[in-house]
Amino acid sequence: MKVKPIVERPLEPLVEAVAPATLPGLRFPWPRVLIGMAVVVVLALVAASLGSVSIPLGDAVRIGLDRLPGIEFTGDWPQSWETILWQLRFPRVILAVMVGASLGLAGATYQGVFRNPLADPYLIGVAAGAGLGATVVLVSPIPTYVGGFSLVPIAAFIGGLLAITVAYGVSHIDGSTPVTVLILAGVAMASLASAITTFLMIVVSPDVRPILWWLLGTFNGSTWKDVWILVPYFVLAAVVILPHARILNVLQLDRWQATQLGVNVERTNLVLLVAASLATAAAVSVSGLILFVGLIAPHIVRLIWGPNHRALLPMAMVVGGGFLVLADLGARMVLQPQEIPIGVITALCGAPFFIYLLRRARRWRV
């Protein structure tokens, strides 16, 4: 149906004197995103070169480029370096970037949909629910793979959706979702899911160490297989969520205004929540529960570039990816040769940050 404007009038030229500051906010922030991605690539290469066997950065870059089609380096590096990089460190840093980007994107999306700056994949229960879903498949007789297709992310997705449904259902009162109730319900769901996860793991094996790795997350032992498990969900979530940037801005108005501006609020929220939960579930399936990334990354972006989702969504991915590369490097290096769960590092950064946000939030009475 086409509605004609009431009066057709020629448009005057742009008023040049005003509104220069707003106009860039209407475009996709390509320069920022590309520079950010370049920085993440550099960080990832530096992280890959560091470790128990230190490889000069130049050689790490050459070993990386060597495998690209059409590029040939005749290096004099030891064969073991190539093995270390290609079998251990490259999949590890690439997975860290993708998990960080997934969680950053999911966090920004939850915050936008709930209009709640404290929403985070873990704090609203999705991540722990996903962890439980994944654990059920991993410890039960259910086959992990069916025809080369991993069931773990699917089970994680179901667990995550269940958790968010309960948390949201409990906290959704008369058309609004009080921030504190949502977070409390989410944390309660997370505790419950983590408790069941722990129980299931102990039933299967009395060794408690894997539980710790799982509940605090790790990229120890990550392989290309993990990367390929994550890729389709990562791409799907990004393709669904990123085009919604403009609508997410409109959703920051109350839902009545958004409806009156022509947004199908319920359907949009559902699509975004499912996509964000898919990204979270896939990330959890390959790395365990890595706390606070989904909170920190979007907030750093907001502090620097403001709340416009056109910049917020892609930059939360970039910052989340970069942050997890650094956190993983820390997890490998601080107690070398002993590794610590990456969640120790992210929580050390994230928990104080969360408290800082709570303090600020008191002013806005969120």
Added chain:
Amino acid sequence: MGALNNNGRAPMLAIQDLRFSYKDEPVLNGVTMAVGHGEVVGVVGPNGAGKSTLLGLISGILVSKSGRIAIDGHDVAQISPRERAAMVAVVPQSPVFPGNFTALELVLMGRTPHMRLLQWESESDVRLAQRAMEETGCLSLADRRVDNLSGGERQRLLVARALVQEAPLVLLDEPTANLDLAHQTGVLDLVQQTQASRGGSVLMAIHDLSLAAQYCDRLVFLHEGLVFADGPPGQVITEDIVRLVYGADVTVITHPVMGTPVVLPVAGRMNAVSTAGHTNGKLSS
């Protein structure tokens, strides 16, 4: 009523036997009314008469189980929120303003019903927004953050946002509430000079009968969920109707400048008539 018979063209807004209840509490008990193309209509009545409910049903934030609302001949139950928003714009009463957005960004959100998911604002959208802000006298605020603006400034932005929506029908929900005297006439003048003067229709829920009389072509009195009176202000603003609908004793005089009716409350006579107001008879001019 001329509004219903517009050379065979469907009226801008046609409401038939509309009913609505909150839980068990009926608010609208079968409202039938219309707004013609280019008409400015005021919905008046005491608090709780269902004015805001009526506007909410037209703009899609409430859904009625009984009755029919047609906008320019399209049944609202059969069009998408986007299609509806292209035909009906709303200036809400006290909306949430997310901080951190600029005034221009807020006004540009009015283009939402005209854009597809993958589409972002074009240069002509920005021009439209700037023109609307110029018309409503808030272009100089374009780069200001909306949470730093005054009530009057916000109202101008909301009118500008409704204008860029290019909807043939604009709904105003208590446009003068929370505004001081100068801004009350200011915002209504604005709507008259923009939406009304370019041939669009306006439906406003409004408290102030005397102001409504100056700006509206027609007034619809809601009383106990029904249309009690419907006609030009000069015909329906009478001491009897106001007493029956509002339960307040008033004197109606003629505005010395505008020639429109002015309603003057009479002190101390509120309770004397409050029980006499329950007549379900329907007056119509």
